[in-house]
Amino acid sequence: MTIKAKKRVRFKLNLLMPEWADGAEVYLNGIKEDRPILASTYFGIEREWKNTDRIKVVFSYNFRLKTMPDDKNVFAVYYGPTLLAFEHAAELIFRKQPLSVLKHISRVDADTFMLNDDGKKYIMRPFYLIDDQIYGVYATARDYKL
Known part of the structure; x- marks a missing residue:
């Protein structure tokens, strides 16, 4: 996901983790988030965002x-x-x-x-x-x- 902004903006991004998402992993700019990810909840990331920020979500199929x-x-x-x-x-x-x-x-x-x-x-x-x-x-x- 690319967030386009002319200046840095601080906000919280909530990613909905589906009910089957046990074992999912979230990476921000190539670094794995170390907080637990729970299925059927939101995983929030609050920060000052830049145009070059990248989020990757890896789901584990079970x-x-x-x-x-x-x-x-x-x-x-x-x-x-x-x-x-x-x-x-x-x-x-x-x-x-x-x-x-x-x-x-x-x-x-x-x-x-x-x-x-x-x-x-x-x-x-x-x-x-x-x-x-x-x-x-x-x-x-x-x-x-x-």
């Missing part, structure tokens, strides 16, 4: 779940901000806690992910790439023991 509001055992899987779809015709039911599913997901290539559930392998792709495939975006966890 797998995460979003559960249904009325049933915490029904969930969708995201990679950063991207909803992943299971290329699978049947309802997906896992016999483990929802969060433990994340440990079994790996990245195959830029647009393909694999969930290995006790020997069963499920292909996952970003929802926006699904065209004619049979897919589902929700899975259910049940019959698991704590």
